[in-house]
Every structure is written in structure tokens, then in C-alpha cells.
Amino acid sequence: MKLMYREALFAFRRAPLLSALSITSIAFSLFTVGLFGLVALNLREALRSIEERVEVVAFVMRGTPPETVTLAAQDIQAFPEVAAVTYVSEDQALARARKELVEFRDAYRDLATNPLPASLEIHLKPGYRDARHVAAVAERLKGFRFVDDIRYGRDWIERLDHLRNVFGIVGFVIGLAFAAVAVVIIGVTIRLTILQRAREIAIMRLVGATDGFIRGPFLLEGMLKGALGGLLSVLLCWLAFLLFRDNTGGTFTGLSFFDAEHMALLLLFGILLGLGGSLVSVGRHLREVGGRMERRRGRAGRRALLLAGAGPRDGGTAGA
Amino acid sequence: MIRFTSVYKAYPNGALALKDVSFHVPKGEFVFLTGHSGAGKSTIMKLLFAEQRPTSGDVRVSGYSVPELSGSEVPRLRRRLGVVFQDFRLLEDRTAAENVAFALEVTGARADTIPARVTRVLTQVGLATKARAYPRELSGGEQQRVAIARALVNDPAILLADEPTGNLDERATRGVFQLLREINAAGTVVVMATHDLDLVRQTPYRTLELREGQIVYDSAEEDPR
Numbered sequence: 322m323k324l325m326y327r328e329a330l331f332a333f334r335r336a337p338l339l340s341a342l343s344i345t346s347i348a349f350s351l352f353t354v355g356l357f358g359l360v361a362l363n364l365r366e367a368l369r370s371i372e373e374r375v376e377v378v379a380f381v382m383r384g385t386p387p388e389t390v391t392l393a394a395q396d397i398q399a400f401p402e403v404a405a406v407t408y409v410s411e412d413q414a415l416a417r418a419r420k421e422l423v424e425f426r427d428a429y430r431d432l433a434t435n436p437l438p439a440s441l442e443i444h445l446k447p448g449y450r451d452a453r454h455v456a457a458v459a460e461r462l463k464g465f466r467f468v469d470d471i472r473y474g475r476d477w478i479e480r481l482d483h484l485r486n487v488f489g490i491v492g493f494v495i496g497l498a499f500a501a502v503a504v505v506i507i508g509v510t511i512r513l514t515i516l517q518r519a520r521e522i523a524i525m526r527l528v529g530a531t532d533g534f535i536r537g538p539f540l541l542e543g544m545l546k547g548a549l550g551g552l553l554s555v556l557l558c559w560l561a562f563l564l565f566r567d568n569t570g571g572t573f574t575g576l577s578f579f580d581a582e583h584m585a586l587l588l589l590f591g592i593l594l595g596l597g598g599s600l601v602s603v604g605r606h607l608r609e610v611g612g613r614m615e616r617r618r619g620r621a622g623r624r625a626l627l628l629a630g631a632g633p634r635d636g637g638t639a640g641a
Numbered sequence: 642m643i644r645f646t647s648v649y650k651a652y653p654n655g656a657l658a659l660k661d662v663s664f665h666v667p668k669g670e671f672v673f674l675t676g677h678s679g680a681g682k683s684t685i686m687k688l689l690f691a692e693q694r695p696t697s698g699d700v701r702v703s704g705y706s707v708p709e710l711s712g713s714e715v716p717r718l719r720r721r722l723g724v725v726f727q728d729f730r731l732l733e734d735r736t737a738a739e740n741v742a743f744a745l746e747v748t749g750a751r752a753d754t755i756p757a758r759v760t761r762v763l764t765q766v767g768l769a770t771k772a773r774a775y776p777r778e779l780s781g782g783e784q785q786r787v788a789i790a791r792a793l794v795n796d797p798a799i800l801l802a803d804e805p806t807g808n809l810d811e812r813a814t815r816g817v818f819q820l821l822r823e824i825n826a827a828g829t830v831v832v833m834a835t836h837d838l839d840l841v842r843q844t845p846y847r848t849l850e851l852r853e854g855q856i857v858y859d860s861a862e863e864d865p866r
Binding site (some may be wrong): 323324335351520521522523525527528530531532534587621622623624625631 | 649650651652653654655656658690696697705712713716718719720724730732734737743746747748749752794797
């Protein structure tokens with residue numbers, strides 16, 4: 322085990338340039354994935370804050386006793402989709418209108434009678450804020466006799482749904498593409514390392530090292546490179562994030578960066594990439610120089626021997 | 642120790658490297674393999690350390706049947722052999738002692754036993770004072786001695802030397818050959834491929850001469866000792 326660490330670290334010292342190339346290529350691959358992740362993260366948060374504003378408003382027919390509405394509100398509160406029901410009386414509606422609609426403050430002040438109806442504002446639970454559920458809740462509200470009209474901004478809820486779907490698919494595809502590119506780059510750089518050390522591998526085999534033993538240091542080296550690349554990518558993401566946030570004139574001050582869990586995930590992803598790239602590259606190299614290839618050549622040789630008619634007739638049963 | 646039985650080796654292009662080769666090397670013997678380039682010396686060597694497998698026939702080395710070896714048995718066979726090449730095959734970025742220790746480390750030898758074993762074997766090949774030298778700081782003869790030390794450090798039953806003096810001047814050749822004789826005198830089977838016929842003629846050892854993949858002369862059959 323100690324030997325494996327020593328050999329893995331030795332590889333860094335021996336080929337610093339190639340190691341640096343591997344690490345930076347992992348870092349930049351993960352950096353692109355990370356940048357995309359940051360955009361996804363912030364868009365998701367933006368979507369969530371929009372979603373939180375999804376509400377269904379049921380206007381109450383004038384003259385309905387408040388007790389009836391309060392009782393109904395309790396029923397509505399029991400709907401599985403509903404998070405909260407707020408009763409807004411006629412007076413509250415007017416007060417709110419005066420406060421929020423500054424332009425019409427004078428008009429509202431001079432009113433002799435309150436033109437605004439009372440209403441029930443219904444907030445939905447997360448996960449039920451899409452067009453289908455909102456429409457279903459609206460449909461059930463129509464069953465209450467005192468409900469005059471229902472508003473829920475059908476258009477923009479549908480658009481929000483659409484945006485969410487498109488974003489999810491595009492994000493998945495782009496993320497996958499970047500990850501695939503990263504794996505290829507890492508595989509190539511690790512293969513370069515292995516070709517550079519083919520001589521050493523040949524000597525190891527010669528003195529009786531098992532394939533598992535040969536593989537060990539390379540896998541550890543790949544994991545180390547992946548971890549370093551992952552760390553570097555987090556750093557790059559952080560720098561890019563700061564640059565963007567602080568140079569866009571304050572529009573994006575509310576942007577959020579990865580939390581510890583996300584960063585750990587990026588690091589883990591780097592380690593897995595390094596490990597995966599090493600596994601594939603070392604495996605291929607060992608197969609090429611190793612027994613499996615030799616057995617295949619052996620079969621071809623036996624066929625050649627039979628065709629030439631030079632060997633014994635039972636030439637196909639070596640070692641029998 | 643070594644037994645070839647009707648061994649054929651054909652390459653995929655149809656070329657026959659060995660044709661019906663049979664011989665037996667008992668314990669403690671020193672054998673020369675001679676012949677021109679391409680006669681099949683190196684192929685026999687490669688079959689002996691399971692780098693290649695025979696197309697037909699059987700190769701038995703130190704109790705293992707090479708055609709039947711599984712992938713995981715190949716390293717086990719190699720740990721019972723020492724192999725030395727014309728081009729030394731040392732790791733350039735490691736010292737003589739590290740090169741020798743490497744052979745022990747990869748076979749999982751106990752770490753605390755390694756320094757003593759390395760020192761013992763470097764002393765045996767006459768390089769105790771150059772343990773910390775890198776290959777580039779050593780002469781050809783010395784590099785080959787490091788390679789022999791590496792081959793010996795696992796106490797092999799058989800030492801295979803493929804043209805071990807091919808890159809050396811006459812003095813170094815004599816030194817390395819003397820070392821191989823000493824190793825054989827201590828009980829290790831030595832198989833040495835060479836086309837240095839002067840060296841072969843000077844010694845009483847058994848000689849197998851190959852021509853176009855066949856054994857055309859075996860001194861043991863002519864003059865059984």
C-alpha cells in the first residue's frame with residue numbers, strides 16, 4: 322500500500338508537465354460543467370421564487386357572510402395541493418389597493434362605496450405549482466356557490482412549466498456532453514502517461530508483478546489528479562462567479578454560489594473521472610501487452626500452422 | 642527444470658519460428674543457445690518466461706506448463722525466474738539499489754527485508770559501492786551486473802540471459818560471463834542465448850545450436866556428461 326502511494330507520487334515528480342496537463346484538462350472540463358451547474362442553480366432558484374408567487378384567487382360574491390367563507394376556507398385548506406388559504410375581506414382589499422397602486426390612490430380615496438370584492442388567496446404546496454394542478458384546484462373552487470370568479474394567470478403558469486421542462490432537458494444534455502468530453506480528455510492524457518511509462522510496466526511484468534499490482538499506482542494517480550482537477554475547477558468557478566457578479570453593475574448581487582455539498586460533488590466527480598480514465602487506459606494497455614493479446618496471436622498462429630501444413634495434424638491443441 | 646516437447650511456434654503471418662523443438666535441461670545445468678539471428682533463440686527465451694506461448698507442443702518450466710498458464714499464474718512463474726537482456730532494461734530514474742529493490746517490491750516482499758537482500762545481491766555482483774549510482778553513471782558491464790542482481794534477488798531457480806554480453810566490450814563480457822558461471826556453480830540453472838562462439842568454445846558447457854527454428858546440434862547428445 323505504501324509502495325502504491327510512493328509510485329503514484331513518483332509519477333508526478335517524474336512527469337510534472339504531463340501531470341499538470343492532466344490536472345488542468347480535468348479542471349477545465351469540470352469548470353465547464355461547474356459553470357453550467359452555477360447557471361442551473363441560479364436559474365432554479367429564480368424559478369422557485371417565481372413559483373412561490375403562484376396562487377389561485379377566488380373572488381367572493383358580494384353579500385356572502387364572512388362565516389360561510391371562513392368555513393369554506395377550512396375545507397379548501399384540506400385540499401392536498403393547498404399550502405395556505407388567506408381570506409381578504411373587502412376592506413382589506415381596498416387598503417391593499419391603496420397601498421400598492423399608488424397611481425390610483427386619489428381615486429380610491431374618493432370612493433363612496435368599496436368596489437373591490439372579498440377574496441380567498443390560495444397558495445399551493447411546492448410540487449403542485451404547475452398548470453395541471455392549478456387548473457384542478459380552480460375547477461374544484463368553482464363548486465363553491467359563493468365563488469364569483471377565479472384568477473390564476475393560466476398563461477404564465479403554462480409558460481413557467483414549459484421553461485422548466487426545456488431547461489431541464491437542455492441542462493441534462495449539455496451536462497452529459499461536457500462530462501463525456503471530460504472523460505475522453507482525461508482518458509487521453511492518462512494514456513499518454515502510460516505510454517510514457519510502457520517500459521516501466523514491461524519491467525514490472527518481467528519481474529513478476531501482477532496486473533493488479535501494476536494497475537494500483539495508476540488508479541491512485543488518476544484519482545489524485547481527478548481530486549486536484551476538481552479542486553482547481555471549484556476555484557475557477559469561484560473566480561468566474563466573483564468576476565461575473567461584481568462586473569455586471571449590481572444586477573446579479575443576489576446570485577448564489579455552490580454550497581459545500583455541491584463542491585464536494587464536483588470534487589467527487591473529478592475523482593471518479595480520474596479513476597475512470599485510468600481504469601480504461603491501464604486496462605487497455607495491459608490487454609495490449611498482456612496475455613489476452615498473446616492468446617489471440619496464438620490462435621492465429623495455430624491457424625497459420627495448419628494452413629502451411631508444416632505442423633502436426635493436432636496442431637490446434639497446444640499443451641494437450 | 643526445463644522441458645520442451647515437440648514445440649512449434651508459428652506467427653500469424655505463417656512464419657515458423659520453431660519447428661519440432663524438444664530438449665530437457667536438468668537441475669544445475671548451464672546451457673548455451675547458439676545460432677544466427679532469427680534462428681529461434683529469442684523465441685525459446687520468450688516461451689521460457691511465458692511472454693509467448695507455443696503454437697503446439699509443451700513447454701515446462703520449473704513445474705509450470707506454459708501453454709496452460711492462466712493470466713494470474715504468469716507472474717508466479719516469473720518470480721521463479723531471473724531474466725537478463727542485452728539492453729539491460731533498467732529504470733533510468735532509479736539508482737542501482739532501487740532497481741534491484743523494485744523487483745522485490747512488486748512481488749510483495751516484506752519491506753524490512755528488502756535493504757539487506759539488495760545489499761547482499763549487489764555485493765554478489767561486485768557493485769556494493771555503486772548502490773546509489775544511476776544507470777547513466779555506470780558502464781555497460783556495470784549496468785548488466787545491476788540487471789543480473791535484479792534477476793537474482795528473488796533467488797530464482799532459473800536464470801535466463803538473452804545475449805547478455807551483446808552490448809559489452811571483451812573485458813566486461815568476461816566479467817559478466819564469470820558472474821553467470823558463479824551463479825550456476827551455486828546451483829541455479831542458467832540458459833544463455835549468445836552468438837559469441839568464442840565464449841562458447843572456451844567452456845565445457847552444454848550447447849544447443851539452432852538453425853531456422855530447429856535444433857541442429859546438442860553437445861549433450863554427442864558427448865553425454
